[in-house]
Amino acid sequence: MINHLQRSVLHLAPRSGLVPMVVSCCLLIGCSSEAEFTHVPISGEVTLQKKPIAAAMIRFVPVQGELGQHDSVTMITEGRFVFDDTNGPSPGEHHVVITPIEPEMNEAMQAMQEGDRDPLKSKTIPVRYQSTGQLSANVSPSANEPFVFELSKR
The missing domain is CATH 1.20.5 (Single alpha-helices involved in coiled-coils or other helix-helix interfaces)
Incomplete structure (x- = not known):
């Protein structure tokens, strides 16, 4: 008709x-020109040598940069992190990056100025975890178990 x-x-x-x-x-x-993001609430823990990391940042970076996927960043406090439905990562496979917080970076910069060639290797977060490729997580659209990331200095 x-x-x-x-x-x-x-x-x-x-x-x-x-x-x-x-x-x-x-x-x-x-x-619509605006992409709608789905935020998945997740939580988890991060340890180094089986001890909770006192303070750091954790970032979930989508492996595939598709429409509706986005980076999500939050703080790790006493080894635990939490994302809610307003700031959580999008569903799918993600690289996970863990970086020191600002005061540690400032200490590292000062150590470099004083001649230390690689000051972060002895700090709380080994350098290999501070870029994509070492850790990953598959975020389900619903009902995720807490994520556990066990870091080591070796």
Whole structure:
């Protein structure tokens, strides 16, 4: 069944190039330029040599940069981290990056200025965990068990 708008478009089609323009407008009306993000609430713990990390930052970085996926960052306190449904990572496979908090970075910069060649290797977070590739997590859209990341200095 053809509605009034479709009849008008079909009537105008032979006389002008309006069909592509009308079709484009109709498609754009239903589209939004803003991506909607799904935030999954998750929690977990991070240990180094089987001891809780006192303070650091944990970041979930999507492996595939698809529409609707996003990075999520939160603090680790006394070895625990929590994301809720407003700041959690998107569902899917993620790289997990753990970095020291600002005061530790300041100490490391000062140590480098004093001649230490790699001051972070002896700090709380080994360098290999501070970039993508070492740790990963698969975030399910619902009902995730707490994530456990056991770091080692070796």
